[in-house]
Amino acid sequence: MINVNGLRKRFGAVTALDGMTFTVPAGQVTGFVGPNGAGKSTTMRVILGLDTADSGEALIGGRPYRELRNPLRHVGALLDASAVGPSRTARNHLLWLAHSQGLGARRVDEVLQEAGLTSVARRRVGGFSLGMRQRLGIAAALIGDPPALMLDEPFNGMDPEGIIWMRRFTRALADAGRAVLVSSHLMNELEDIADRVVVVGRGKVFADAGVAELLAAVSDGRVTVRTTAGGPAAAVLEAAVLAAGGGSVTPAGPDALVVAGLSAEEIAGLLGRHDVPFSELTAHRATLEDAYLNLTRDAVEYRATVAGEGR
Numbered sequence: 001m002i003n004v005n006g007l008r009k010r011f012g013a014v015t016a017l018d019g020m021t022f023t024v025p026a027g028q029v030t031g032f033v034g035p036n037g038a039g040k041s042t043t044m045r046v047i048l049g050l051d052t053a054d055s056g057e058a059l060i061g062g063r064p065y066r067e068l069r070n071p072l073r074h075v076g077a078l079l080d081a082s083a084v085g086p087s088r089t090a091r092n093h094l095l096w097l098a099h100s101q102g103l104g105a106r107r108v109d110e111v112l113q114e115a116g117l118t119s120v121a122r123r124r125v126g127g128f129s130l131g132m133r134q135r136l137g138i139a140a141a142l143i144g145d146p147p148a149l150m151l152d153e154p155f156n157g158m159d160p161e162g163i164i165w166m167r168r169f170t171r172a173l174a175d176a177g178r179a180v181l182v183s184s185h186l187m188n189e190l191e192d193i194a195d196r197v198v199v200v201g202r203g204k205v206f207a208d209a210g211v212a213e214l215l216a217a218v219s220d221g222r223v224t225v226r227t228t229a230g231g232p233a234a235a236v237l238e239a240a241v242l243a244a245g246g247g248s249v250t251p252a253g254p255d256a257l258v259v260a261g262l263s264a265e266e267i268a269g270l271l272g273r274h275d276v277p278f279s280e281l282t283a284h285r286a287t288l289e290d291a292y293l294n295l296t297r298d299a300v301e302y303r304a305t306v307a308g309e310g311r
């Protein structure tokens with residue numbers, strides 16, 4: 001588990017962190033979302049001891065990074081995928097890292113395999129695409145088989161196939177019991193992989209909540225019914241909505257109705273019992289992007305952050 005508690009950090013006149021506080025629990029993907037300049041990278045750098053906070057603390061498994069012996073066995077990070085020397089081969093880069101942590105070549109070959117890099121292991125990193133560099137960054141983060149991982153904008157610059165791979169991989173890392181922190185400036189990148197999201201702006205946490213809870217808050221429970229029997233369907237559903245004490249049935253085009261106040265299961269049962277034919281029922285699914293907009297809708301301070309700090 002990673003604990004970040006009251007981190008403050010200034011760079012000259014810029015306040016990068018302003019009391020940043022959150023936890024990254026084991027077995028979950030925690031999304032770390034906010035606009036450019038919100039303080040995500042600085043937080044990760046402080047956790048990893050690459051930057052020092054002016055005050056507050058960041059703990060990995062209860063200890064600050066600088067107190068960890070063989071730190072890569074405690075936490076792995078994907079920060080800047082372009083940071084590897086271009087003339088090194090992927091395998092040599094990982095061997096060097098492994099040796100620094102008292103690990104051998106066997107572990108290197110394992111992580112190369114896990115990251116899907118075995119076939120290019122002896123190629124120079126200078127010729128790697130950004131996607132391959134991201135995979136190498138993941139292999140490096142995993143070298144010490146750490147219980148905690150931090151991935152800073154892991155989807156940046158990846159092609160669609162790489163994005164799918166990275167999403168599945170991230171999810172699997174958490175399912176295997178690790179604490180995983182994934183930063184992104186786009187909420188929808190975290191759809192289906194994050195269990196929780198920590199939304200940040202101007203160096204502090206703006207919202208910290210479970211994804212299921214966030215989606216439930218914005219889900220309006222509407223269902224679209226596609227049917228050629230619009231009249232009879234509307235009659236049956238309007239009666240049911242009335243009996244349920246609230247909701248609505250609204251025509252939407254020549255062969256569709258939008259129903260609020262009844263679940264898709266209830267609608268299917270009702271239409272079936274009344275022999276009203278239908279070809280499709282679609283429950284409207286709220287997205288994380290909807291949740292993000294809902295969270296930040298009333299926040300003047302946050303809107304100002306979003307509008308003013310794009311790089």
Ligand SMILES: Nc1ncnc2c1ncn2[C@@H]1O[C@H](COP(=O)(O)OP(=O)(O)OP(=O)(O)O)[C@@H](O)[C@H]1O
Pocket residue numbers: 011014015016034035036037038039040041042043185311
């Ligand atoms: N080394 C530095 N020197 C001066 N200012 C810095 C430095 N590092 C970060 N900052 C500033 O601190 C603030 C937070 O930056 P940070 O990179 O942590 O944000 P971020 O949320 O990770 O955004 P991005 O997605 O753009 O990386 C920004 O205003 C940034 O310009």
